[in-house]
Amino acid sequence: MLTHSFDLGIFEQAVRSYAHGHLPVSEIKGPDFPILGDHFSPILALVAPVYRLWPSAMALLVVQAALVAVSVMPLAVWARRALGSAAAVVIGVGYGLSWGVASAIAIDFHEVAFAAPLLAFSLTALGTDRLRPAVYWALPLLLVKEDLGLTVAVIGLLVARRGERKLGFITAAVGLAGTVLAMLVILPSLNPAGNNGYFYFLEGSGGGAGGPGDLLYRSTVGLITPLAKTTTLLLMLAPTLFLALRSPLIWIALPTLLWRFASNLSTHWGADSHHSLVLMTIVFAAFIDALIGRRSSVGSLRRYLAGSAAITVLLLPHFPFWQLVQPATWRDDPRIAVAHRLMDRIPDGATVQASNQLVPQLTNRTSASLYGWPESRPDPQWIMVDTRVPFNQRWPLNVFQEQEALGLARAQGYLTVSSEQGFVLLKRPS
Template identity: 80%
Template sequence: MDEGSAVEPSRGSRFDSPWWIWALAAALFFTYATLSLSIHQRMLSHGFDLGIFEQVVRSYAHGHLPVSEIKGPDFPILGDHFSPILALVVPVYWLWPSAMALLTVQAALIAASVLPLTFWARRVLGSPAAAVIGVCYGLSWGLASGVGSDFHEWAFAVPLLACSLTALATGRMRAAVCWALPLLLVKEDLGLTVVVIGLVVAWRGDRKLGITTAAVGLAGALLATTVILPAFSPSGSYDYWGFLNGSEGSAGGLTHLLYRSTIGLITPEVKVTTLLFVLVPTLFLALRSPLMWIAVPTLMWRAASELSIHWGTVYHYSLTLMPIVFAAFIDALSRRNPSRSSVRRYLAGSAAITLMLLPHFPFWQLVQPATWRDDPRIAAAHRLMDRIPDGATVQASNQLVPQLTNRTSVSLHGWSDSRPNPQWIMVDTKVPFSQRWPLNVLQEQQALGAARAQGYLTVSNEQGFVLLKRPS
C-alpha cells in the first residue's frame, strides 16, 4: 500500500492483540487514582463537592434517602440534583467507608471509558492510530480537570457516553439507546443529551427508536426538574434555574434572556476559549462528525449560565465533553476514508496538542516534587481530628470537611446554612488566600472569637489548626 492510499486497519500483529488496550486502561486508572488520592491525602480536596458526595453515599449505605449536612441540616439531596445512580457506589463504600472509595470508583469509571473508544479506533483505523487516540483521550485536559477536582456524579456519564457513541457510530442503534438511557439517572441536565442522541439515531435511519428515545429523554429531564427535585427541595422549586434567569422585572428579564441566548453565548471571551480547548485536541476534525451535536446541550447550558465557573476549563464541567469529542474524532477519521499520511498528520497534531496542554492541567502535579513531599501539618491535623469522637457534630474548614465525613456529622465552618452550635469546631487558619472559602482571614478570626464568646473552649492550637469544643 502506497503512502497516499486509504487507511486499512492492520490485523494479526502482536501489537494488534487487545491486551495493550486493557493495559492502557489499567495504567490510566492508576494515574487517575494516584492523582485524586494524593490531592485528598494532602488535604486539598473540599467539602464542596467531595464531602457532599460522601455524605450522599453514606446515606444510601445506611439505608435511607440521601442527605447532606454540608448543604444544610438534614438537607435532602434529591431536592438539589437528581443523581440516584450514586447508590451504585454503596457496595464499595460498605467495604471502604471513606472519601477515597469515591475517588477510586471515579478513577475506574473514567478509565473504563477508554476501552470502547480505543477498541473502536483499532477496528476502523488500526492499532497504532488507536494507541495514539487512546492516550490522547486518556490524558485529555477535560478528564484531567475532572479527576483533579474531587468526585462528581458525571463520572458515571463518561463510560456511558463512550459506549453509547461507539455503538451509535457503528450502527448498533439499540445498544446506543440502552447505554444512553441510564444518563437520566446521572444528573437532570443529561436528559437533554439523551434527546440529542435520540435525534441522531433517528437521523441515522431508525426513526421510531430515535424519536422515542428523544421523547423519553425530554420527559425524564422535565420530570426531574419540574416534579422530583421541587418535591424534595426545601424551597419547593428547582433552584438551578436561577443560573439562567434574567434581571429583575419582566422587561429586563426578557432582554437579559435574549442577550444570554445570542451574544451572551460567546461573551466573555473565556467561553470561546473553552470551546477552542474542546475542539483543538482533534484539530477541529470532530466538527465533521454528527456526533458533535451531542455535545451541544452541555456547551449551551454552560455558556448561558450566569455562574462564571461554568464557562472555563477548570473543575469537572468538561468531563462529559471529552468522550463526545473523541468519539466524533474517530468517526470523522473513519468516515472520510483518509490516506495514511492524512491520519498520521491528524494524530501527530492531536498528540502534540495533548503534550502542550499537559503542564497546564492537574496531571502535571504527578511529576512535581511538592506532590510527594511530606507536610508535617497534615500529621498535626489528623492528630487533632482524632480527638473528635465518632458521630459528633462538627463545623470545619472546607479542606478539612472531607477528612471527617465518613465518621462525623460535619458541616462547613462559615457557611450560613451549616448546622448551628456544633459540638466541635476545627479551623485551618493557614489556608492560602487563593483557596479560602467561604470566609476570609478577618471573617474567620471574628467567627472564632464569637465561638469563644459563646463558651467554646480551645482544646488545641497546633501549626495553625484550631480545635474548639462546646462545653457539655
C-alpha cells in the same frame, strides 16, 4: 488534604446515606438537606456497596478514576478496529490525558463520572450502527444528572437519522421527558427552597433573576462571551484538529454547551470545570467517526494522529495532570499529621463544623458541615479551623471574618481543646 467540602464532602455524605439504606442527605448543604433536590443523580447509589466496604472519601475518588478509565476502552477498541493500532494508542492516550478529564479528576468527585463510560459505549455503538445498544447505553444517563436527558434526546435523534426512526424518536421523547420531569417536578418538590433553590444557575450576577433583556443576551451573544466560553469551545475541539466538527456525533455535545454557556455562574464557563468530562468523551468519539469518514490514505491518517498527539502534549503543562511530575506534589506537609491527630479527638457521630479542606476528612464518621457557611447546622459540638489556609484558597471566610467567628464562638462558651500549627480545635461545653 487538598480536597474540599464542595463537592467531595457533599457526595460522600450522599453515598453514606445510600450505604446505610437512607435517601441521600448532606449536612454540608444544610441540616438534613435532600440531595435529590439539588441534582437528580440516583445513580450514586451504585457507589454504596463500595462505600460499605471502604467508608472513606477515597472510595469515591477511586470509583471515579475507575469509571473514567473504563470509558477509554470502547473508544480505543473502536479506533483500533476501524483505523489501526496506532490510532487506538493516540486516541486512547489523548482522551485519557485530555484537559477535560484532568480537570474532572483534579476537583474531587462528581456524578458526571458515570456519564463518561455510558457515553463512550453508547457513541461507539452509534458510530458503528449498532443502534439498539446505543440507546440502551444512553438511557441510564437519565439517572446521572437532570440535564443529560437532553443529551439522550440528541442521541435519539441521531438514531432516527441513521434509520431506526421509531426507536430514535421514542428515545428522544423519553430523554426530553426525563429532563422536564426532573427539573420541573422532582427537584423543586425535594428542594427546601422549591424552584428558587434549584434554578440558582439562572440567577443574575447581582443575585436576582435577570429580566427578559438578560435572558435574550445570554441566549444569543452571551453564549460566546465572555472570552472564557470561546476558549473552552476552542480547547474542546483543538485535540481533534477540529475534525470532530465533521461528525454528526458532535451534536451530542450541544445540550451541555448550551446550558453551561447560558448560565450566569462563571464557574460553568471555563476549562477547569468537571462538566467538561462529558464533552471530552463526545468529542473524541466524534473524532474517530470523522477520521473514518475522511480516511483517504495512511499518510493523511498519520498526520491527523500526529497533530492530535502534539496538541495533547502542548496542553498538558497547563492542566492538572502536570502536577504529577512536580516534586512539590509528592512532598508531605508535616501539618497533615498534626491535623489528623487533632481530628482523632473528635468522637464518631459528633456534630462538627470544620474548614473547607478538613471537612472531607470527617464526613465518613461525623455529622460534618462547613465552618462559616450560613446554611451549616448551628451550635455544633466541635469546631476545627485551619487558620493557615493561603489567602487565594480561603472560602467561605477571609482571615478577618474567621478570627471574628472564632472569637464569637469562644464568647459563646466554646473551649479551646488545642491550638497547634495553625489548627484550632474547639469544643462546646456539655
